[in-house]
Amino acid sequence: MAERLCSQLLALVALMLATSPLTVLSAPRGPNDFGIPQVAKINEELRKTWDAYELKPSQAATESEWCRRVYLDIIGRIPSVDELQEFTKNRSATKKADLVGKLLYDDKYTEEYARNWTTVWTTVLIGRAGGTERNSLTNREGMQKYLRDGFARNKPYNEMVDELVTATGSNRPGAENFNGAVNFLAMKVNDEKGTQATADTAKIFLGLQVQCTQCHNHPFNDWEQQKFWEFNAFFRQTRALRQFTPGTRDILGSELVDQDFAGEGGTPSDAEIYYELRNGLLKAAYPVFVDETEIGKSGFVNEVNRRDKLGELIQQSEYMDMCVANRYWSHFFGYGFTKPIDDMGPHNPASHPELLEYLGQQVREHSYNLKELIRWITLSEAYSLTSRVTKANEKDDPLLGETPKFTHFYLRQMQAEELYESLLVATRAAETSGSYEAQERSKSQWLSQFVLAFGTDDGGESTTFNGTIPQALMMFNGELIKNATDAKKGSFLWNIANSNMKPQQQIDYLFQAGLARQPTKDELAITYQLFVARATGGGNKKTIDTAAASMAALQDIWWAVLNSNEFIINH
Amino acid sequence: MKNFATPHGMNRRHFMSHLAGASAMAIPALTMGHTLQTHAQELKRNRKSAIMLWMSGGPSTMDIWDLKPGANTGGEFKPISTSGDVQISEHMPMMAKQMHNAAIIRSMSTSEADHGRGRYYMHTGYKPVLNMEHPSYGAVIAHETFDQRPELEVPPFVTVGGGSEGPGFLGMAWAPFAVNSNGQIRNLQMGMEEHRLMQRMAALDLVEKGFVSQNRGQAAEDHQNILKKTLALMTSEQMKAFRVAEEPQEVQERYGMDSFGKGCLMARRLVEAGVPFIEVDLGGWDMHTDIFNTLSNQRLPVLDRAMSALFEDLEQRGLLEDTAVMWMGEFSRTPRINGNTGRDHWARSWSVVVGGAGMNGGIAVGKTNEDGTRVDTEPYTSQDVMASVCKSLGISLETTFTSKSGRPMKIANSGKVIKELFA
Structure with missing residues (x-):
């Protein structure tokens, strides 16, 4: 009885809904570059790959889908209903470019932009657990405060890298001499001769995986053990000093300092370090950058500040440019041009080498303004495509071990932080x-x-x-x-x-x-x-x-x- | 009183009349996940399980299982005799009484000495590559035995106190279920009556299906599968296997009141519940400094108590003959003792321990040289250990998986069975 009544009800509901408006898909059209040459170049390079692999891109995503995507990826949350409607009701031909511009540069979104990228970069620099361990030398809030200030002011990327690599000062907000940037290295310099600082700096800012070469020559890339220790030598003046809560053995914070380094041979004016080859022989190393640039051998800080030199050399390296372009591409598409994104080099060829190089150059030419990089990526044709797969591009599936061709948007789950922020907004x-x-x-x-x-x-x-x-x-x-x-x-x-x-x-x-x-x-x-x-x-x-x-x-x-x-x- | 919300366009009186008559059963509520139960009896039972004791960080095996007293690399510890035909570290006295149940493979020789790479390799039998994600032990064994355990509602691959490795190309349905050793599963209690949850599930299922039907990729389907598993687990009686606190106090104390002890005890309970693969993590082995003090005062007492309790308990309950136990880390540590009285990463010559499920106990397989820097007998690999464990569980080594790209891959990466374990 109940079932019959209910099916009547259902039928009524269905009848009633037959006239409700359905979601309208945007009509497919040629790639719009919004008059931005970098967008045109991205579109052109990707189309080349599609043609070469005989793939056809999916249709454009609906306007609402695109809007949700761009809010999530730029400011770390989904749009509110008001924000969504403001966009969908807008009839302007440039509304997509306008929305991206607004999310990047309108004061209304500065705080959320900074919060989102602080979250992303905190995970990159100190992981999800960094600073939460007992007696940690990392202060998570200090790290976040440093990043948030930088992203709120849209600090050029090269400056941020330089500050993170060369920072000195106290790690916790409120401390005298506070410099939140020290939290990147504070836990990585004291133990094991700073090998963690070496590996993380090369990986995060240059896209070079060197940790395996600490013990032996790398099985896959050109890095040799010698290079690892030469890079390591840049960090050997640096110490993280523990600061204790008065009267206890509990660590209150830390201070990152550069001190004169006597060298392992005991001659500070010629401060060498030693490492052991697999056959047991010891070899000496001095600071030498990955491109073979040598700096002075002195361990005296007032003669050669090794980290300052390293900061300069990293900024000059085109690996830094490509690494950040790759990282940001991967943020917006779920896949970078290499996998993993922080392992670049001849042993691991990029899927779109020309585009990667081009984007790196453009980042440099635009004074490392990462907001511009974001603008180019989010206004590209590939970023506008639906995630619906078609017969003409189903082979483009990175889950099958294929290199990504970006013929459709790849599904990816929200990060926990994005869920959290989205719920705050969705539920106000x-x-x-x-x-x-x-x-x-x-x-x-x-x-x-x-x-x-x-x-x-x-x-x-x-x-x-x-x-x-x-x-x-x-x-x-x-x-x-x-x-x-x-x-x-x-x-x-x-x-x-x-x-x-x-x-x-x-x-x-x-x-x-x-x-x-x-x-x-x-x-x-x-x-x-x-x-x-x-x-x-x-x-x-x-x-x-x-x-x-x-x-x-x-x-x-x-x-x-x-x-x-x-x-x-x-x- | 506020009027009941009447759907737009519908005559209010008409709607109310339906409302009065419609019962709660109007919604085709999903039923809890007992669908597999019906054909339980028809299938052949495989009650075998495996427990992996994972030593995160790379334990120094020459200070535990393969001592070199007198060698300049030998360190501070002395060997002691055991109930098997092997000697082990003096800091493993309880385990010494269980060595008749375990075999030490002393001729492990691998080549991954980075934590991430070693963790992947020892869990999968494959070196990490860029374009493929291989399934880990737990996923493979769960996948191969799940069909034979239709009554199982607990996830077939549980990891306690750690993350294990993922299911690779087998898909998220075989991902490890990560829990804490305290036995409390977060958010397990449903906050509403069951019928209401089922009605919500019906609405949710509709949205899920709609999204899946739009052909957007695997992630949409994976999500749907996980929802079903989660629902089954929320209402399962079997979840009590996680509650180690229900064990008698003396049993808990025998295993140790620390998280590794609780994890090992939970592993035994999960074996009894029919879970085919359980991993229990003990971290803190990355001893680049002060290794002998840390081993003798911190790690080894915890390991010795829990690992020996596990073997003893499994044997006493008659479970050991159907349960394979493995002990390993991502690699071991350098024979050379460094300037900080520590040992660094080393993969070329080291030991893994296995036991149970019909594998021979009380023996050492293979040998290292006098200072532990080299393997002197046939070297064994991750693949070989995996192949041997699969054999002990009755899983055919002819099993071949097909990755999503269509590439066939043999189970355990074509490793060879270590014959001394079965002779």
């Missing part, structure tokens, strides 16, 4: 919470549940926010989602339920907020069934008041939206 929770620092602290605490540290000297770690069961359990039952679906007075859902929106508009609003689209007919039908189920007390047969039922149904719908693949996957 940020408007009512405390100070910036307090917000960041509760975010850090929430994020820590996903970090697995391996406890090795290279700071190895992984995350369980990787699409597996612990993540799904958090989305099903965790506090974050519980708060996002809260029904108490003044909450996101309460405001919707008590607005002047009609029920269908309310549902539509939830789909726009979470998925940047309208619900389908089937989805609307099932949401009405949820209204019915809540109004009849679910399986409990007790009748509850209709306002409460309506609220409960909104909770059900919002929960389902947030838990969906479409929500968590950047598409």
Whole structure:
């Protein structure tokens, strides 16, 4: 009986929806370069590959999909419903370029831009766990403060690299002589002769993997053991001094300093270091950059400041330019031109070598303004394509071990930080919470549940926010989602339920907020069934008041939206 | 009272009349994941399991399993006799009583001495390459035995206190389920009544399916699969296997009250529940400085207690004959003792320990030279250990996987069975 009634209801709903507007796909068109030569060059180079491999690109993504993507990738969260509608209702031919420009340069978004890139770079520089260990010499907040200030001012990239490589000072905010940049190296210089500083600096800023050559010549690339130790010699004047909480053995912070280095041979004016070959012989090394440039051999800081020299040499290297171009490309497309992105060189040829080199050069020519690099990438044709795969490009699947050709947008899951920020915006929770620092602290605490540290000297770690069961359990039952679906007075859902929106508009609003689209007919039908189920007390047969039922149904719908693949996957 | 929200365009009275009659069963609620249970009896049972004790950081095996007293590389520790035909470190006295159950493979010789690369290689049998992700031990063994355990609701590949390695081209369904050793699974408690959750799931399932049907790639389907597994697990009685605190106090103390001890005890409980692969991590082996003090006062007492308890307990419960136990790290440490009384990374000559599931115990396989710098007998690799463990579990070494690109790959990367373990 109940079933028959319900199927009637369903039929009615279906009939009613037959006239609702459907999502409109943008019409396919030739690549628009917005009059920007770098965009034209990206489009041209990618088209060359498509032609060479006889691949055809997918259609353009819908405007809403593109909008959601660009918010997520530039400022680290999905757009609010207002922001989304502002974009979709805009009829201007340059609206995409305008939106990118706004997210990059409008004061309204400076804080979120800086927050997002601080998150990205903190993970690159000190990992997800850096500074959270007991008695760590790294101060995570100090690292973040340094980065946030730099991104808020749009500090040129070469300056940032130079500061991170050469920094001296105290690591914690509020300390005398505070310089947050020291947190990159603070944990990496004292142990094992600074081998971690050596490996990380080469990898992060030059895209060179040298750690294996510490012990033996690299099996794959041209790096030799000699080169590793010559690079290492740049860090040997540097120490991180521990600062203790007065009267205890607890580490309060650290100070990174450059001190005269006597050399392992005991002659400071000719401060050499020794390393051991596999056959047991010892060899000497002095600071020599990867391009064979030598600097003075003195260990006296006032004669030769080795890290200062290293900072200069890195800035002169075209590897620095290509490395950052590769890293940013990978941020927006999920794959770089090499895999991994920080292992470049002849042993690991890039998928689009000309484009990589070109982008590197352009970054240099534009004074290392990373916002311009972001503009070129996000306005490219490839970035505008849908993630729907076609017969004509299904072979372009990096999961099959193919090098990426970028004929369609590759699905990738939001990072935990992006989920967090997106929920704050989607549910407007940020408007009512405390100070910036307090917000960041509760975010850090929430994020820590996903970090697995391996406890090795290279700071190895992984995350369980990787699409597996612990993540799904958090989305099903965790506090974050519980708060996002809260029904108490003044909450996101309460405001919707008590607005002047009609029920269908309310549902539509939830789909726009979470998925940047309208619900389908089937989805609307099932949401009405949820209204019915809540109004009849679910399986409990007790009748509850209709306002409460309506609220409960909104909770059900919002929960389902947030838990969906479409929500968590950047598409 | 606020009016019930009436769908736009629908006659209110009409709608209310339906509302009154429609029952909660209107939504085709998903059923919890018992779908595989029906044909349980028809399948041949393979009750075998494997436990990997993963020593993250690279343990110095010549200070534990292959001592060189008197050699200039030998270090500070003395060997002691055991219940098997081998000697081990004096700081492993409890394990000495269990060595009849375990074999030391002393002629391991590998070539990856970087943590990340070594971790990948020892877990997969493959060196890392750029265009392929290989499945790890746990994923392979879970994949090969899962069909034979239709009653299993707990994920078939559990890692305790660490991350293990991923499922590679086998797909996210075979990813490790990472838990803490305290046995409390975060966010496991569902915050609502089951029927309501099922109704939400029905709506969620619709969105999921819609997205998958748009042909956007594997990640969309993987997400859908994980949701189903998560749902099954949330309501499973079997999840009590994780609750080590329910064990008698003396059993917990026998394993050790630290997280590695709890992890090993949890591994035994998971074996009883039918989980085919469990990895338990013990980190802190990356001893570039002060190695002898750190080993004798910190790591070895923890290892000795838990590892010996695991062998003893499995044997007493009659589980050892069906459970393979492995002990390994990503590599070992240099025979040469460095200037900071530490040892650095070394992969050329080292030891791995295996036992149970019919493998011979009480023996040492292979030999290193007098100062431990070289393997003097046939060298063994990650692939060989993996092949031997697969054999002990009754998994055919003819098993071939096909990667997504269509490339066929033999299980254990065509490793050869270490024959002394089965002679």
